[in-house]
Amino acid sequence: MSLSFTQTTSIKKAVDVINNVNPNKFPLVLSRIIQKLHLKDERTFTEDEEKKLETALSLNESDLQLLIETCEFFLQQAAYHTSKPAVLQSQLEQLGLTEDKVSAIVTTWQNGAKEVLERLRHRMLSPKQLDSVKWKLSLVMGSSTKAKTKLPVATLELGMKNENTDNDNLQMEFTHEELYKFYDQLETIQSQIDSLS
Template sequence: MALVFTITPSIQRAVVVINRVPSSKFPLLLSRILQKLHLKDERTFSEDEEDRLQSALALSDDELQLVLETCEFFLHQAAYHAAKPTVLSQQLSKLSLDEDKVEAIVDAWQSGAKQVIEQLRQQQMLPKRLDDIHWALSLEMATKQESRLKEANACLQLTLRDDQTRSLDKVSLEMNHEELYDFYNQLETIQTQIDSLS
């Protein structure tokens, strides 16, 4: 899948504001965004820094947030697609970004791409991961209504480890034959997709 930016109303508004940002200050803004791009729960700028940025760039709070979010989006997409500089430049130019802004984004991407991609690769998408599985089978032989009932159920207990808090959570599942078979097919689909990526 190739890198493609869709022109949405939000991106159109952002492009107008980004084009107003002074060319001398824009690369510094991008540099800071790239440094913090891999950090999920950390803001790129503190509140004090954002106040100073608003003054320095002559932007309102909403405009500054739009610029930051859009630049982060551009760089995240570039990282996700491991975009080549020429492709990134072409896609950004299609959005009507001024040439100096396109060059600044591409230059920032060229200088920081390798490090950002490596940092994002090391990052886990979810803080919890599967640590252990226990299972058991049970067979229900009869009920008051049916004396010849034979229904098999699988009982799974998944132990999930939270890498941030180091805690363990246990999730219990009970599935009949049909549900277990559907679950197995979904796992096979996931395995096939992972195999196709490697």
């Protein structure tokens, strides 16, 4: 799959906004965006910085957000597709961006691509990842409703690794039937993963 941008209404409006930004200030905005591109839950600019940018770039709040989000999108797509600068340049030109803006985005990508790709490789895709699995089997011999019962119960403890906080555990109890259904679902997932590779 190669890099390809679609001219949506939002992209067309963003292109107009980007084309009208001061060409001397635009690369500075791009520089900050590419520095923060690998961070999932962190804003590129603080609220105070955005207020200053609105003034410096002569944009209203919604146009500034559109500019930031669109430039983030362009660079994220370039990272996702590990785009060559010439391909990125061609795609941006087809959207109608002016030569100076295309050049600024492509130069930012060329200068920051290696570092961004390396940081993205080390970033966890999911906030939690499986770190350990523990299990135990017990036998329930009775309950408040039945005096004599023999019910096997499996307890599964999944150790979850979180990139931002300490690890936590998820405990689940299964009867024989529930465990069998869970196993079938895991088998289905495994077969789907195998078919992809």
